[in-house]
Amino acid sequence: MFKELITILIAMTPTLEAHGAILAGIAFHFSIIKSFFLAIIGMVLITGPLLLWWRVLSEYFMHRVYLINRFMSWLFSYTRRKHSDKFENIDPAERKAHLLKAIVLYIFVAVPGPFTGVWGGTVAAYVFGVPFKYAYVSLVLGAVTVAVLDSLVIAGAIKILGFG
Secondary structure: OHHHHHHHHHHOOOOOHHHHHHHHHHHOOOOHHHHHHHHHHHHHHHHHHHHHHHHHHHHHHHHHOHHHHHHHHHHHHHHHHHHHHHHHOOOOOHHHHHHHHHHHHHHHHHOOOOOOOHHHHHHHHHHHOOOHHHHHHHHHHHHHHHHHHHHHHHHHHHHHHOOO
């Protein structure tokens, strides 16, 4: 049970996420399926709190530190000024704009790369103002997608290299 908990905790870390959790599960002699599901559990558990955390953290520091207030105000105004027209002018209905943001967020998280996991996705969701329910679903689906891709690559590497 301790090794399972370690695997889940690795999935919750900002840089390792699914990649590290699946590899850790393999190192603990778990099956690829068990490693996959433990990675998903860890990423699903951290997504909701992170989405709420960025708002609380930024509001806390914006009210207490002048330089952070200036930076965050600039970041939000710049981001929304530079990119909101790409989302808002598509359809006057706000729901479709949020849906498009959610699709972009899913793609951002689902593509394996540096800073494109759940942690980076929650920051992007906060900066772009994606509503919680859209962001949560997009992030979880993106996390599942990247975990599937990682599992397939790792299983293939194990098969090719003859470790299994």
